[in-house]
Amino acid sequence: MPPRTIFEKEQVLNIAYNIVRNEGFDGLNARRIAKELNASVHPIFKHFKDMEELKKAVYEKICAKYKEYMLSGANEEQAYKKMGLSYIKFAKDYPEFFKIIFMQKTNLNAENFIMADNVGDDVIEKGQILTGLSFEEQKKFHVKVWIFTHGIACLVATNTVKFSDVEIEELLTETVKKLIIGYKNS
Amino acid sequence: MPPRTIFEKEQVLNIAYNIVRNEGFDGLNARRIAKELNASVHPIFKHFKDMEELKKAVYEKICAKYKEYMLSGANEEQAYKKMGLSYIKFAKDYPEFFKIIFMQKTNLNAENFIMADNVGDDVIEKGQILTGLSFEEQKKFHVKVWIFTHGIACLVATNTVKFSDVEIEELLTETVKKLIIGYKNS
């Protein structure tokens, strides 16, 4: 009896996601989504209670993308190195997403990736494969590497410095190398 | 013939500055300033052509505060170390300001502090006093230290990690120490 649904939930979500990808949450509003959907705002509020709910859905999709990046190569030989590179690559490929997750306060109940990704024993153990440091030393080492990695990622996400992929890998590799030497010689 | 001016330009600017200090530019609007001034919006537009002009004035005041931090101790013995600590202290004392200058895109014609503060020969030379590295080595060393410092500052500004002043100094000092050892042993 009713006309069939023309605008599915996922279309709305995808449009919202892409707007946020390019412009952050600042660029997101109901009329803008409607325009890109070639529709009125009505289909949006059919699928989402209000804009807040839609934003939460977008935020979750963003988190999923981040996890996808961080999991890629988690089982590789050089898993520790890959983690850092993935983090920075995410910041480069999705700067607005990186800013949302790591550089802004949101009320979108952020999962605490910082803690999850950096204080688990896994990360320390993965790093030990590379460095050969003791667990305690490795923890202190890792904090430094993580801060450095985060520093690059922030610079990349804000486009403050335009590092190429090669430069990024060199910078990270070389810094880690120097730090390892530092730890082994003191 | 006219009634005397009650609300001076500087009062308006100071109120705006303090709002931005606490809430960033997001919290700034004409009615809010008027309320804190116990006045209508009129005095604002008497002194500033429009909100954009006021924001620029606030931005300049923010930059002045940043410079004040970075200049303090520039002539000290440990000037290089002090620079990094000042940068982080600014991020800690004025997180919203730090975010505005270093973590967001603005249309408020940012002076490029990143470049000014990091690619000048002065910084490299100051660093050489500490490390004793060659000019070329010192340049590569400095990029790493700068990124690391920026990483801490970003974490502090977003309140992602709550480092005490002592922890910050230790972290920076220790990292620099390890890096120097790394550079001297390779």
Next chain:
DNA sequence: TTTTTAAAATAACATACGTTACCTAACTTT
């Protein structure tokens, strides 16, 4: 084919913001 039901459009309301027209009144000048 007719009826019914919900999807979508239209258009409006509410709020928040920048901005401004108009008015009131304070104070300097005469």
Next chain:
DNA sequence: AAAGTTAGGTAACGTATGTTATTTTAAAAA
């Protein structure tokens, strides 16, 4: 003391946004 100038208040306009009441209409069910 009178007059004129302008600071500041009031209230409105225009725009952007979230949200929703009302209407239209497509298509399923009878």
